[in-house]
Amino acid sequence: MGPRAIMIQGTGSDVGKSLLVAGLCRIARRQGLTVAPFKPQNMSNNAAATADGGEIGRAQALQARACGLDPETDFNPVLLKPQSDRTSQVIVHGRPSATLAAADYMARREGLRSAVLESFGRLTSRFDLVIVEGAGSPAEINLRGGDIANMGFARAAGVPVVLAGDIDRGGVIAAIVGTKTVIEAEDAAMIRAFLINKFRGDPSLFTPAMADIERMTGWAGLGIVPWLSAAARLPAEDAVVLGQMKSRGGGKIRIAAPMLSRIANFDDADPLRNEPNVDFLFVPPGQAIPRDTDVIILFGTKSTLADMAFLRAQGWDHDILAHARTGGRVLGICGGYQMLGQWLCDPEGADGPAGEMPGLGLLQTDTTMQGEKTVRPVTGQCARTGLAVSGYEIHAGLTRGPDGARPFLQLPDGPEGAVSPDGRIEGTYVHGLFAEDRFRSAWLEGVRAGASSEAAYGASVEAALDALADGLEAHMDVARFLALAEPPGWRG
Structure with a gap:
């Protein structure tokens, strides 16, 4: 043929x-x-x-x-x-x-x-x-x-x-x-x-x-x-479907993710949504993040400063800070990681309109957007457990600060991400981590014992x-x- x-x-x-x-x-x-x-x-x-x-x-x-x-x-x-x-x-x-x-x-x-x-x-x-x-x-x-x-x-x-x-x-x-x-x-x-x-x-x-x-x-x-x-059971491409994804209820832990206006790579959530012990909720604009949430995840965004302003306009910043103050866990991935820091700067408009603004201040980090994008597949280890991980990076920012001394991952070219002193606030630029079954199980167990399962995400996609x-x-x-x-x- x-x-x-x-x-x-x-x-x-x-x-x-x-x-x-x-x-x-x-x-x-x-x-x-x-x-x-x-x-x-x-x-x-x-x-x-x-x-x-x-x-x-x-x-x-x-x-x-x-x-x-x-x-x-x-x-x-x-x-x-x-x-x-x-x-x-x-x-x-x-x-x-x-x-x-x-x-x-x-x-x-x-x-x-x-x-x-x-x-x-x-x-x-x-x-x-x-x-x-x-x-x-x-x-x-x-x-x-x-x-x-x-x-x-x-x-x-x-x-x-x-x-x-x-x-x-x-x-x-x-x-x-x-x-x-x-x-x-x-x-x-x-x-x-x-x-x-x-x-x-x-x-x-x-x-x-x-x-x-x-x-x-x-x-x-x-x-x-x-x-x-x-x-x-397959990853969705368009964010329009997020409003159709309903919480199952009854899980051992609840994870909530605000639906940012320029949300990106939200399929990072798919392995978690497929976990039988996880009640996963995408929170639409205009609604508060439920107070009984165990973990809030901030996913990536195509325009971090614009979505930081959008997040504040929804009042989600108050929900997230109150959640953190009462011992809740927060994970930021890519743009969400940048938002967790103290300051966001985009002097040349590399990621949207130029400007600067404060972040949520949950991590001792600052981010500066740069014209050169980092786009690459990565492999490494979870810094906390030593488990092997793989994923990919797509971002335009450089994030630095004292909390980077406690990295989220160890990659071949050095430490990556940041973790707060109490370990409850985590940030990483690496997408796709939760597709790794052993890493996902260990992370869920860190949230609450018995929250993991034997689910095999890659096999389920196949x-x-x-x-x-x-x-x-x-x-x-x-x-x-x-x-x-x-x-x-x-x-x-």
């Missing part, structure tokens, strides 16, 4: 494109194909570090895992990391390129097409199959000029498209048929088939509608995919990917989907 490619686009955002691609990648791998994921342009503050010091969207890292691959910058050549409502840092081939307002990026994005096609070309030269994920919807015709994420890419690279619709949000017939109605005829010609995702109930009730959609669009229906429970693939194989015509893949047809 020569190199082939196929693209999943959606009738809107959050229709399940990322997990469809992950499941289909796992299926192709199980069939003996060498397969890679590809997303030309992604917008997310959830990033993964690559071995060469680049960063890509975490959804593409999960898709790579489904393929049996480590993350590579070519899997996501353009990553937009929002810093405010109107500006984003633009990452190209894994490295920061510029910080642009939305209008400026729209005017310049066509110039990134060569970078996108360059990465795509490298992948198609190495793999039997490349499964491409679109962004948003091709029906957003106001964004079509200069597009590199959906039909602009599909037509330039000559990649056929399957359109996914989300029936759970309603109006899926209009969404699919309407997409064909509003897009250019040349774009519609790139779509070969459609599928229905997130169906609940008896799929036979929708069978007549499948025939109607086929008749009105001329596209083949590949199946009705039900709401697959395995999806809930099992969920397999279950996702099984569900897709059972409910969609996978053979036809793979047969639709074509050799890339470069059109410039």
Whole structure:
């Protein structure tokens, strides 16, 4: 089989494109194909570090895992990391390129097409199959000029498209048929088939509608995919889902995490959320952090100073300080670690608007933002237990102070992080630590004896990917989907 490619686009955002691609990648791998994921342009503050010091969207890292691959910058050549409502840092081939307002990026994005096609070309030269994920919807015709994420890419690279619709949000017939109605005829010609995702109930009730959609669009229906429970066991890409994550209640310990406005890499929480003895709660804006919380975790953020101000605006600073004063534990990861210190300085606007402000003062540290980012996978040891750890760093700050003499980790190049004298306030720049089962168990036992379990997080992710693939194989015509893949047809 020569190199082939196929693209999943959606009738809107959050229709399940990322997990469809992950499941289909796992299926192709199980069939003996060498397969890679590809997303030309992604917008997310959830990033993964690559071995060469680049960063890509975490959804593409999960898709790579489904393929049996480590993350590579070519899997996501353009990553937009929002810093405010109107500006984003633009990452190209894994490295920061510029910080642009939305209008400026729209005017310049066509110039990134060569970078996108360059990465795509490298992948198609190495793999039997490349499964491409679109962004948003091709029906957003106001964004079509200069597009590199959906039909602009599909037509330039000559990649056929399957359109996914989300029936759970309603109006899926209009969404699919309407997409064909509003897009250019040349774009519609790139779509070969459609599928229905997130169906609940008896799929036979929708069978007549499948025939109607086929008749009105001329596209083949590949199946009705039900709401697959395995999806809930896999990392989510967009922070919009945090409000849907409910506390289980009844755990031996409660962990609460404020939902910062630019929260990043919140999938650090997933291994903890999967622990049977942990009641994990994301606290939305406008709500107080519950007083019966055992641990407050401050996750990363794309703009630390802006989210420090946001945290104060919610009154969470009072909740956190009161929690600490009464003996509660606090853990800060990346931007959250920076917030725990005494002072935050960003003289050149490396992490958002330039400025400075006091932190929470729970750690004797100060942070200065720098233009040069640290992006790398890391391995080391937990300073308290000596247990092996691994994870990754993505940050722009340098944090120093007396509490750094009590590091959180020991890395090959020296101590990392900081711990308060009483051991209850901890900070680290390293993401992904809780995916290590032994470290997670020891950390939970340090919070409360008997809080750990025998849960194996990595195995649970693999099992969920397999279950996702099984569900897709059972409910969609996978053979036809793979047969639709074509050799890339470069059109410039």
